[in-house]
Amino acid sequence: MNSGGARTIIGLEVHVQLNTASKLFCPCPTDASGPNTAVCGTCLGLPGSKPFLNQKAVEMAVRVALALNCRLNAEFFFSRKTYFYPDLAKNYQITQFEKPVGENGFVALSSGKKIRIRRLQLEEDPASLVHEGSAQSSSFSLVDYNRSGIPLVEIVTMPDMDGPKEAREFLNALTVTLDYLGVFVHGKNALKADANISIEGNNRVEVKNVTGFRAVETALLSEDERQRKIIAMGEKVARETRGFDEKTGSTFSMREKEAEEDYGYIFEPDIPVVSLSEEYIAGLKESLPELFPQKVEKFKKLGLPDYDARVIASEPVIAGIFEQAIKHVKPQTAAKFLTREVMGILNYNKITPREAGLEEKPIVELLKMIEGGRVGEKNAKEAMIKLVLEKKDPREFLEKSDLLLDLDEKEILKALEEVLAENPHAVADLRASKAKAVNFIVGQVVRRTKGKANAKIVQEMLAKKIKGI
Numbered sequence: 001m002n003s004g005g006a007r008t009i010i011g012l013e014v015h016v017q018l019n020t021a022s023k024l025f026c027p028c029p030t031d032a033s034g035p036n037t038a039v040c041g042t043c044l045g046l047p048g049s050k051p052f053l054n055q056k057a058v059e060m061a062v063r064v065a066l067a068l069n070c071r072l073n074a075e076f077f078f079s080r081k082t083y084f085y086p087d088l089a090k091n092y093q094i095t096q097f098e099k100p101v102g103e104n105g106f107v108a109l110s111s112g113k114k115i116r117i118r119r120l121q122l123e124e125d126p127a128s129l130v131h132e133g134s135a136q137s138s139s140f141s142l143v144d145y146n147r148s149g150i151p152l153v154e155i156v157t158m159p160d161m162d163g164p165k166e167a168r169e170f171l172n173a174l175t176v177t178l179d180y181l182g183v184f185v186h187g188k189n190a191l192k193a194d195a196n197i198s199i200e201g202n203n204r205v206e207v208k209n210v211t212g213f214r215a216v217e218t219a220l221l222s223e224d225e226r227q228r229k230i231i232a233m234g235e236k237v238a239r240e241t242r243g244f245d246e247k248t249g250s251t252f253s254m255r256e257k258e259a260e261e262d263y264g265y266i267f268e269p270d271i272p273v274v275s276l277s278e279e280y281i282a283g284l285k286e287s288l289p290e291l292f293p294q295k296v297e298k299f300k301k302l303g304l305p306d307y308d309a310r311v312i313a314s315e316p317v318i319a320g321i322f323e324q325a326i327k328h329v330k331p332q333t334a335a336k337f338l339t340r341e342v343m344g345i346l347n348y349n350k351i352t353p354r355e356a357g358l359e360e361k362p363i364v365e366l367l368k369m370i371e372g373g374r375v376g377e378k379n380a381k382e383a384m385i386k387l388v389l390e391k392k393d394p395r396e397f398l399e400k401s402d403l404l405l406d407l408d409e410k411e412i413l414k415a416l417e418e419v420l421a422e423n424p425h426a427v428a429d430l431r432a433s434k435a436k437a438v439n440f441i442v443g444q445v446v447r448r449t450k451g452k453a454n455a456k457i458v459q460e461m462l463a464k465k466i467k468g469i
């Protein structure tokens, strides 16, 4: 069978850590550093210990469910998922099965396509295993129980994604939403996913436990390729569970696929049924912040093109700076500089706005200087690079480097007249009203004044002069 034109079908189960101070069922902190330093009887699964549900985690999970357009279950409960593995001291994970927090939601991609969400549940993270050597051939493993009991939401999608690129888009859209909600924990463990992937008409493979954005995309790309090769050779893709090895960037066979029922879920008797009142739900609905779609609409109403509005809204840090900036400068000024220069610099250096630690104040200052004609585009960009990479204050940098446009009109006029006198051929072109000649003259004046003449003023002066030529 040839897979040439066949579609890749992907469904994801994404685990995201919620930004709580303590674990889901015990008071242990979520931000410990040394191995096995944030542990207690409950998260170590000692006999007789009892779980207590973290109210904040419930609140966050409900807010996420609302933001992802899920139908809420006003009553839900927890179940024990039984399996035997060293990362799970109790031999069962407290999770949800029969009644999760939310069901039937969706995430809209920029194309307008909706990726449906089947369920959203609250559960505890198992401990982490530290493998000596590679995941496939380790001689021994260490267990760190700091992660045992960390609150997670598991978001299960329908198989709606047409390939690795769309899966990546979905994850981006999802994390932008979580970021706006303030529940997203940035960092290496922020996101773990299991992926179901198949080539239309063939068996489905589950790739388990992929950590991080980039790894999910790499795993999906390599698995897509592997399955297509098998099909191209006329063989059958085995229905199985595979692991992902970050070192090789490829998947490897783990075991035959087990069914959900094989886990033998039973009701968790130590945690009472959670029942959410109408007032509680209404209060949380009320308190939801503006999310991506609302931001896009708002920015478009300010006159931004659809593309710019989306680019800014898709980076909550940039969106925050933009909203501060437009209290002082025109939305277009802020949007142009943020989307072209600021995000260009970040992308080029492969850092996120959050990693760059971008703050509103110095950038707003810089934007005011740009709009006030105090700094040219090239030097504003230079100042921004210094801010991102060296944490240099833009104003200070521009002043110290003598890059401000502080020539007065008399000095600018003098330079302009000199340039015109030295370039008779350009003056002739000006007479023939060639736009190129205008740019040339303006560029020469800016250069002659060592960048201290405002190009806009030069242009205006030249326009007046042309009338006289």
Ligand code: ZN
Binding pocket: 023, 026, 027, 028, 038, 039, 040, 041, 042, 043, 044, 149
């Ligand atoms: Zn604990």
Ligand code: MN
Binding pocket: 015, 095, 123, 154
């Ligand atoms: Mn899970």
